[in-house]
Amino acid sequence: MTTFVDRVELHVAAGNGGHGCASVHREKFKPLGGPDGGNGGRGGDVILVVDQSITTLLDYHHSPHRKATNGKPGEGGNRSGKDGQDLVLPVPDGTVVLDKNGDVLADMVGHGTSYVAAEGGRGGLGNAALASARRKAPGFALLGEPGRSGDIVLELKTVADVALVGYPSAGKSSLISVLSAAKPKIADYPFTTLVPNLGVVTAGSTVYTIADVPGLIPGASQGRGLGLEFLRHVERCSVLVHVLDTATLESDRDPVTDLDVIEEELKQYGGLDDRPRIVVLNKIDIPDGKDLAEMIRPDLEARGYRVFEVSAVAHLGLKELSFALAEIVAKARAAKPKEEATRIVIRPKAVDDAGFTVTQEEDGLFRVRGEKPERWVRQTDFNNDEAVGYLADRLNRLGVEDALMKAGARAGDGVAIGPEEDAVVFDWEPTMMAGAEMLGRRGEDHRMEAPRPAAQRRKDREAERDEAQREFEGFEPF
Helix, strand or coil: CCCCCCEEEEEEECCCCCCCCCCECCECCECCCCECCCCCCCCCCEEEEECCCCCCCHHHHHCCEEECCCCCCCECCCECCCCCCCEEEEECCCEEEECCCCCEEEEECCCCCEEEEECCCCCCCCHHHHCCCCCCCCCCCCCCCCCCEEEEEEEECCCCCEEEECCCCCCHHHHHHHHCCCCCCCCCCCCCCCCCEEEEEEECCEEEEEEECCCCCCCHHHCCCCHHHHHHHHCCCCEEEEEEECCCCCCCCCHHHHHHHHHHHHHHHCCCCCCCEEEEEECCCCHHHHHHHHHHHHHHHHCCCEEEECECCCCECHHHHHHHHHHHHHHHHHHCCCCCCCCCCCCCCCCCCCCCEEEECCCCCEEEECHHHHHHHHCCCCCCHHHHHHHHHHHHHHCHHHHHHHCCCCCCCEEEECCCCCCEEEECCCCCCHHHHHHCCCCCCHHHCCCCCHHHHHHHHHHHHHHHHHHHHCCCCC
């Protein structure tokens, strides 16, 4: 049964925004008291948060589909809908978030680091919020926006200062078990270690973490063995430690060749050339191992490696190795640039930025793209003529109609607002008044106008009677 997963594809969907409400206040002696439709609630976000108690992505391997809750619709009486609840997904420290193309979206290091993987949709405005001096009684409300959704890839890269690399059964698990309090599985057969093991080492005043990476073999960078699956766990380390078996029972292997093979795999994987290396000659408690270590040490030192002869079983040479690693880690930490305080960067829009673009495609269709036009389309109820007119007025005020004319659009040309897979397409009829001309004085409900005084009503009746009398006097029978 799988107990450790360090790469998953996650399908996330944020909550949809609630629809706004179109309602008119009614009470005794005041049947039409004005619009009182409330706004819809915001949809919940999907948020990734680093949790130090989580060490694997196993939960998302078993249930990769995650969705936040939707916002509630608004109600009459100016009651706004409830916001959807955010879905918080804990991830291990060192998780990298990528899109389907492999581009990095977020590198999550440090407890509490968060990233909004999918943003919830906005709630639609109710007709109370849409009312104005020109539009006293809107007979429509805006729809809630759908929440963002998509596929992301989570990759776990172990956050450690020191990485132990080497062939299977070279003694890496034994070494980490005696340097720290970690208790990995130890046996004398290949690929005993199936997951990276982490341990904490204290050497003087320096505390650092050490990772035991599953064994590498030739071709690991191309997917052989377990190498490709776990090579990513050495990317964050400050120092690489080659653990060489000086008492190997395989006749076709020797420590120097093992070192060359592992170095070639690290080179093929890429991105690790700047890491300092240390060579550990393990199993010197065995007579043949001690002799071989003394024989190959001058050759390794001639290559520029710092070499340590140790025995994890007999606890030989461990103190010197531990303090040498602490020294390298301390230097690496000091060389890292200090994190600057968070700065707010303001990037004003260009003066000529209209907020949308109009392009003509090969088939003659004019496509409008932009955050505002596309959002307004998603919020429009196309079954309501008044809502459609409101959309037309908004697009006109934004300058979409002028831009279409400049692009060469003519009456009857096809216009699409939005991306190809989710666009609203219509035949364009140019009108500078847009929806106001098509729908008259939109948003004015004459039933809600204040009653006229009695004297004014009397004058109006007299004027109507005089007009009728004049028409009668001018009538000539056949």
